[in-house]
Amino acid sequence: MLAAKQELIVRELEEGTGAVIAVAIDNGGLRSGMKIWFDDLDQQHGPVAEIRPHGLKAHRVNLAFGNFSGAVIRQIRQASAEDRQLAMALVASIDQAVGLSIEAQALDDWTVNDGSFRMTATKRHNVRPDSDEAVSETCREVIVPMMAAMAELIGYDVVEEDAICDESAFEGAIKPSLVNRRERNPRNRLLCIRLHGETCAACGLEPRRRYGDNAGGIIEVHHLEPLASIANPRPYDPATDLLPLCPSCHRAAHTRRPVPWEVEDIRRMLEEHGG
Template sequence: MIAYKPELLKKTVIKSVGVDVSVEANTSGRRSGLDVWFAPWRKRDGPVFQLKPVGLNRHLVTMKFGKSSGLCLMRIAGRNVEQTTFSEALLKSIKANADFEFKSLREDITSSLMWSAQVKGLGSQHADESLISTAKNVMVPMIAAMAELLGFEEIIEYEPEFEGAVTKKLVSVRERSPRNRLLALQLHGYECGTCGLKPLETFGEAFGGILEVHHIEPVSNLNEPRAYNPEIDLIPLCPNCHRMIHQINPPHTPDQLRTILNKQHA
């Protein structure tokens, strides 16, 4: 039963979104499910996400605001254009895996806002594989989108660069952002954008998660401001290609590295 697997869901969400969450079973309806909300908030103080089985072979994932979400909504009202753009890109990625529609986040967001997505054709509603799949493809992007609207900082673990490499360190932190990685993979697939390596197919589950995310044009290199578009500004790369792209400053573009690699293999 899904309701007995809160730790599995919690681990999946934290690893993918980069913020702490609380998870508990919800047995109030005819079918039990799991509720997720941002920690250390109380459940009623902000958005609550729920995953539960419906019908014979479906999952339903929803988001509703708690009864005391006033301060949360005030925080969302202060969002900027980049947060809104990134959040909408995350929500759009859900459509590839579920029946899902949402209103533009550029409009006023009130306590009546609700998101609802259905995943169909599951082999088993209660299997770990089904729960993880729905969590990664539907619930995680939904939670990540709301985390962006709220401006939550991410839990990012990284090894410090050598002393004095401040710029490189900042770039590394940004490019290891779990939400950026999530969106790049959702939009472009689990394949290196330059050499074409597919780690899951090549190495299996044990090393299939090695792809990293690269900002094609770092903000620091822009001559003039332009709108941030995650669909064209992010690309997944294998660690080797990511390192090669940063061998010079400013970095190679993916097209430049692709040309170099093609010449070497010609």
């Protein structure tokens, strides 16, 4: 039963979205399901995802807005071009086999215009839908990108200013610190891994192979846009502007300030010093 998976669902979604998540059992249908929303917005005032068993080995996932979501929807309409692009890329990263659809809109060009917005997907498994494996997979592969996209549009900030004090000496102004937030944003990490995998683009380290699952998820996201150009911000393309780096290579890239070393430079350093 999904009722026993609340802790698992919350953990998966908070790690993937960078937002605090609330859940509740929903017994309104033929089979009980789980409703999921952002903790600072109740079920009536923001996006709500719903997961239910579907058939013998599938989950049906729906995402819609509560009846009193007008303020949040107006906020979403004001999202920047960059936030919209990242949100669309997150949704586009969902496997086509899931059968994702957005009511009355195309998957490659959608907007949240009003409370009628609705996103639906069906995730099929090789095991029973009430197993930990199936629930985790549906969360990671479907609900996390859906909710992460909404978090991006709403504008959840996932890093406090004082959390980047170790780099404040060269970050300086407020605008350059945005790069740190992008790099540490779990939504960027999610998308970067979906696009490029978990192999360090500089040294080739695959943390999960070396350390196992418990400590293997340490790959970091590197934003390729130089700090020096942040004064003229532009919407970035997640496919070309993000790369995964292991912690060592990521730190090495930022030893040159204010403009980090290129990934090619890190590769050359490793070759020259037998890394």
